Amino acid sequence: MLNPLLEVRHLTKRYGERIGCRDVSFDLYPGEVLCVVGESGSGKSTLLNTLALRHAADAGTLRYRSVQDDWLDLLALSEPRRRLLMRSEWGFVEQNPRDGLRAGVSAGANIGEPLMAVGARHYGRIRDTAAQWMERVELDTARIDELPSAFSGGMQQRLQIARNLVTGPRLVFMDEPTAGLDVSVQARLLDLLRTLTSQLNLSALIVTHDIGVARLLAHRLMVMQHGSVVEAGLTDQVLDDPQHPYTQLLVSSVLPV
Amino acid sequence: MTIPASLRSEAEIDGTVDGAAHAATDVDIDIGYNFAYLDEQTKRMIRRSLLKAVAIPGYQVPFGSREMPLPYGWGTGGIQVTAAIIGRDDTLKVIDQGSDETTNAVNIRRFFARTAGVKTTQRTAEASIIQTRHRIPEQPLTAQQIMVYQVPMPEPLYKLEPRVSECRKLHALADYGLISVKLYEDIVQHGSIATTYDYPVIVNHRYLASPSPIPKFDNPKLNMNPALQLFGAGRERRLYAIPPYTSVRSLDFDDHPFEVERWQHACALCGSRASFLDEVIVDDAGSRMYVCSDSDFCREQRSHADAGGPVPAEPASVIASV
Numbered sequence: 001m002l003n004p005l006l007e008v009r010h011l012t013k014r015y016g017e018r019i020g021c022r023d024v025s026f027d028l029y030p031g032e033v034l035c036v037v038g039e040s041g042s043g044k045s046t047l048l049n050t051l052a053l054r055h056a057a058d059a060g061t062l063r064y065r066s067v068q069d070d071w072l073d074l075l076a077l078s079e080p081r082r083r084l085l086m087r088s089e090w091g092f093v094e095q096n097p098r099d100g101l102r103a104g105v106s107a108g109a110n111i112g113e114p115l116m117a118v119g120a121r122h123y124g125r126i127r128d129t130a131a132q133w134m135e136r137v138e139l140d141t142a143r144i145d146e147l148p149s150a151f152s153g154g155m156q157q158r159l160q161i162a163r164n165l166v167t168g169p170r171l172v173f174m175d176e177p178t179a180g181l182d183v184s185v186q187a188r189l190l191d192l193l194r195t196l197t198s199q200l201n202l203s204a205l206i207v208t209h210d211i212g213v214a215r216l217l218a219h220r221l222m223v224m225q226h227g228s229v230v231e232a233g234l235t236d237q238v239l240d241d242p243q244h245p246y247t248q249l250l251v252s253s254v255l256p257v
Numbered sequence: 258m259t260i261p262a263s264l265r266s267e268a269e270i271d272g273t274v275d276g277a278a279h280a281a282t283d284v285d286i287d288i289g290y291n292f293a294y295l296d297e298q299t300k301r302m303i304r305r306s307l308l309k310a311v312a313i314p315g316y317q318v319p320f321g322s323r324e325m326p327l328p329y330g331w332g333t334g335g336i337q338v339t340a341a342i343i344g345r346d347d348t349l350k351v352i353d354q355g356s357d358e359t360t361n362a363v364n365i366r367r368f369f370a371r372t373a374g375v376k377t378t379q380r381t382a383e384a385s386i387i388q389t390r391h392r393i394p395e396q397p398l399t400a401q402q403i404m405v406y407q408v409p410m411p412e413p414l415y416k417l418e419p420r421v422s423e424c425r426k427l428h429a430l431a432d433y434g435l436i437s438v439k440l441y442e443d444i445v446q447h448g449s450i451a452t453t454y455d456y457p458v459i460v461n462h463r464y465l466a467s468p469s470p471i472p473k474f475d476n477p478k479l480n481m482n483p484a485l486q487l488f489g490a491g492r493e494r495r496l497y498a499i500p501p502y503t504s505v506r507s508l509d510f511d512d513h514p515f516e517v518e519r520w521q522h523a524c525a526l527c528g529s530r531a532s533f534l535d536e537v538i539v540d541d542a543g544s545r546m547y548v549c550s551d552s553d554f555c556r557e558q559r560s561h562a563d564a565g566g567p568v569p570a571e572p573a574s575v576i577a578s579v
Contacts (some may be wrong), residue, residue, distance in 0.1 A: 016522070063288055079426075079430070080430050083430060083432065087434075102438070106443070106445050107441060108445060109438050109441045109442050109445065112438070112441055113434060114434075116434040116437035116438060116441070117432065117434025117435075118434070121510055121511050122510060122511040122512050123441065123444055123510040123511075123512050123513050124512050126441065145445050145446075158305050191324075222520070
């Protein structure tokens with residue numbers, strides 16, 4: 001039996017009186033892509049930020065199996081360990097690439113920064129790796145020295161993905177990675193994400209409001225409403241045979257093409 | 258060849274002493290101020306911070322910086338450190354851009370002559386405390402000397418990480434990947450690491466520190482220096498230190514190693530090829546000459562030559578502009 005990578009039990013996050021997310025439990029396995037769908041305000045992003053340890057959880061347990069194969073209690077992790085984990089084993093792709101990129105330095109430096117943060121000290125090799133990753137995310141390597149602002153929105157998003165994957169993480173969090181991109185760019189990005197996650201045996205937790213994205217990328221799906229998970233299961237199962245009234249509404253709201 | 262007046266020392270112009278230690282009686286001592294201007298409680302507070310700074314080499318210690326009778330950016334941090342450590346038997350030298358005769362250097366030297374009545378000097382060898390901006394003297398320092406640096410911005414990460422709280426965390430965790438990003442960008446834009454002053458260093462294999470705006474030419478002198486080196490940033494309210502014989506490593510990449518500046522010229526006055534040279538425009542036609550930035554070192558070299566010592570290898574020259 002395969003061991004899970006991330007084990008979430010009864011995770012709750014409150015903002016004062018208000019509920020961010022309530023009593024969320026699931027396991028994430030190596031190489032698995034899990035999508036969290038729901039309308040805006042349903043607590044998707046809160047859940048993601050709590051899982052990525054950007055917000056402190058109020059209750060529940062959160063455990064992660066590190067590369068050394070020991071279980072880490074993430075909610076009790078010291079800050080140095082947490083940061084080390086973030087830069088060596090995890091990635092976080094922001095909804096807006098401007099939040100995830102360093103605007104003042106070139107594309108190459110943006111991809112190279114995580115490498116330098118884990119100790120790379122050879123300029124030539126950092127640059128070669130950056131160029132390889134630009135190729136993998138289908139960016140023109142001749143533009144390695146240009147600033148992120150010189151790239152289009154979709155290219156910036158791919159740049160951000162390269163920056164997150166360059167250190168070979170095991171788990172990547174993504175917050176609406178395709179939002180704000182036009183459909184053709186979105187399709188290419190989804191294609192790329194699917195290729196990369198399967199090539200790298202990457203586990204990913206993707207938050208999206210777009211059912212189409214979820215159907216294309218996810219192995220499993222969690223549907224959230226008012227901070228709670230109302231339905232979870234295999235993607236096809238949930239989308240083709242929704243049980244919960246809210247999921248039924250969500251699936252029926254997708255515009256037919 | 259005549260030396261432009263601007264390059265001669267005030268002592269030479271006076272025709273009196275050639276930079277030797279002035280007795281304190283040359284300047285009127287101001288009564289009504291405490292010894293060395295600051296009150297004893299303030300000095301004690303600064304000394305406590307200095308002790309902590311020496312105990313943790315390269316770590317920026319916060320301190321309660323006082324208003325000083327000169328503007329921020331003119332050396333308020335350095336002057337407070339000097340005031341806190343100076344004693345009646347000390348001999349003070351103050352340099353700015355290597356020179357003893359610039360406004361800043363003359364004023365700070367006079368300030369301590371008047372408020373502390375200490376001896377001042379222009380000779381590196383005679384000084385027990387050397388307050389400096391921008392340079393480390395060419396003459397090697399000894400274990401009897403203390404360097405005091407005036408620091409405008411003590412935080413080497415501030416251009417990359419604007420949050421002070423985050424910078425402190427990065428220091429605490431020794432998370433210094435960011436500073437490499439700056440060096441990487443230098444190579445991208447200029448083909449080599451183009452930072453020439455305030456070149457970031459790692460002190461004692463642990464803390465990232467700014468060496469103050471000294472040229473990177475002087476960075477090797479920070480390493481394993483027998484003198485105690487104290488850094489004061491008045492506006493930013495931080496002190497830090499490099500204790501004697503502490504390792505100081507200039508950051509670089511494996512394939513772009515740290516290098517110091519070199520010149521094709523010798524000093525036009527003393528002929529030295531080993532010192533840091535300033536390029537000086539000498540007339541309206543744009544003629545240039547290269548002279549030592551360390552005025553005391555240049556004078557020593559010349560008096561050596563006058564006394565029949567080893568003659569400089571290259572004749573002095575003024576380089577005409579093209």
